[in-house]
Amino acid sequence: MLLRATLLRLATMSVTLVGAAVVVFFVIRVVPGNPIAMMLPPGATEDDIARLTAHYGLDKSIIEQFGIWLGGVFRGDFGTSISLRQPVMPLVLGRLPATLELAIFALVIAVVIGGALALTGVRYRATRTETAIDVANGVGLSIPDFLWALILIVLFGVLMPVFHISGRISPSLDLPFVTQFYVFESILRLRFDLWWDLLKHMFMPALALAIPLAAIISQLLKQSLKETMHLDYVTLSRTKGYGENHVIISEALPNAVLPTLTLIGVQFTFLIGGTVIIERLFSYEGLGNMAIDAVINRDLPLIQGIVIVFALLFTVINLVVDMTYALLNPRLRHA
């Protein structure tokens, strides 16, 4: 049953990706802005514009351009970036690990903070501690991530300059990396000096992304836990004499966590989307930062490549979340 559902999801994924490809291709050509006009300085003539337009194949009809592009995609060729003058896919895949590392780190922070707040809130329910946690959740949710970024920059970048404000790694450090997964690789190579430097660069953008998500996780998990705490089997545990901490963590949490897991999966895709602005603010060399440059430069092939990779990422995450949920929830597994 699970296999059938997975195959169905894979088919849906393919349709989604093709749909995303079609939409992005046509939409970015309807959006105002001519990359050729932006490339040429004062003094260019109509002939110059025509020459460069033909050079980039933008003189063909949109349908022809789409056909050429789609043909290339099937051969694994996503075209050449207009602004960077390099093949699109190596550029995009080169930046993807940075964004993934940032998003995963942010997710870990969000889960740790959100989980801790929820458990504390339930442990000390109906006290000032719970009220304080509710207020903190409210603040975390009501301030958007980009504003958190600015607050963190002032706090930990300027007033107490503990973390780095921009970039992914200090320019003075050697980069013995083979892959673009710097954090992963620095641990494998036991280069903790690099790892520490990476962490100091990644902490603020990750925390900015994590705070709103932590608040959401905290709220939902706390609510689920509170509901579970009233169930008979939990009451039974209490009557057996188990302590409150044991009851919450060992008895209530495994059941209460399921809706939160689904939420984390869905929110992770939003979190990846959020990296676009956050990477820009922290000059973090990920895919989001590259996406903004591509849009500013009206770099059509690069925008298309980035969108396709983002779409693929979102669908894969959704698939993984669904499968994980099915595996964890026996009722769904046998449905």
Add this chain to the structure above:
Amino acid sequence: MKQVSRRTVLKGTAAAMAISAFAGPALAQGIEELVIAYNVNLPSWDPTVGPSAVNPTIQGIYQSVFDQFILQQPDLSPAPGLLTEWGWNDDKTKVMMKVREGVTWHDGSPFTAEDVAWSLTRAADEKTGNPIQFIWSTLGNIKAEGNMVTADVTRFEPTIFKWMYFLTGYVLPKAYYEKVGADGFEAAPIGTGPYMVDKFERNAFVRLKANPNYWGGKPEFESVTIKFVTDSASRVAEIESGNAHVTLEMPYEEYDRLKGGNGIMGTAAPISDIGMIFLNDIDVMLDPNVRKAAAMSIDKKLIIDRLLSGYGVPIDTLQTPEYIAYDSSIKVPYDPEKAKKLLGASGYSPENPVKFKIQTTRGFKPKDYEIIQAIAGLWRKIGIEAEIEVYEIAKHYELRAADQLAPAAFYNWGNSVGDPTTSTGFAMFGPSPHSVWDGQDLIDMIGPLWGEADEDKRIAGWKDVDRYIAENALVIPLLQYVQPILHIEGVKVTPHASGSLLPHLMTRAK
């Protein structure tokens, strides 16, 4: 519950201030590696092809690594560079260039006249994709002999030597480029410039090291890291925290807040960028009374003082004082009463206003939208009702190329070469895709100036054009921009009027 006492708060604040002071930019004296928080990314290392070749904000990085044919000094005037002498023959059918001797490329190989000839030939070749190919192709049959380079003038272009210190006017290494190819050059670029590329992380930073053999003398800082920090708030934080020694292009309010305090100094000098309003000769803009009223009802000084904290120079022509054809006698007075009368003569008044659309970007240049809002307010008082439409800069380019701008459209025009052809010329010559003013009278005035070989006559001709434009209000020049640069007090920064931030012009403050 533990109470937080006043003493605890004070202790915490003192600790934070101590950390801040320790890590702050006051530690400037012993800079080993100069760090610059730059406002743009560097997409590509070839300064002669692709979109980055015509992006003025990137030229400062290129000029750190590559030399241009001719050196441009901070006041925009030319000086000997890789070419020590240059000029035309008497009948201006040939150009001659004398190449500097004793210069080496970053890989140690000698720089020769062959490199100059090859760079010029390559730039003129359509196939290389040089966006200024139409200028370089005015030279043909380019030959190197000894330390001399000669070329035939295929079409006389009076500004050809000015382009040699302008966009794409760079000399690249012939032998090295042919050996490694375009990709190899992109991966390991070399030039003859003051700095050599040590390490480059796209979208992140470039680390430069001083060229010990630089013909202009080894630059002061042995190592320079240029971090690409595109967000202005982050750039401010970089210098405030001491992570960077120099940064540029921040809001003027932030500039005022930071300069002169905590070891941070400021430099704000006029650059070659101007803010202007294109007028399209359609609809109500065909009425000279409307145009003149619109021009003379703008209090430029007030706008600069109120919106740009006083950082800007009001201008009345498309030439700034640093440009060669600047004529200080060309003035458009601020006279709202006269503007009212002019509108009245055409039947308009505050009660019966003339209506048109004005387009503007929002956030592309400092306070661009707010400036247009203020202008619309000033216009409203005299009988002009302007509807503001916000668009992206890419849309502006597209509309301008298609001659479809609204009757009025705000724009920023850069002209670091300082020649009237690249300011008034392309902005106001109807057949140019960059102009939306198509009046035949102006076309007739400008036409003969393109190929004018007599330099004095040419410049005088452009001054006449500027006067005619001002008298008839064919465009509304507003202001010359001022570039804010923040730096720690241990570094002396020499601003360049082109707007390029050049590390080799930075020294340790004595």
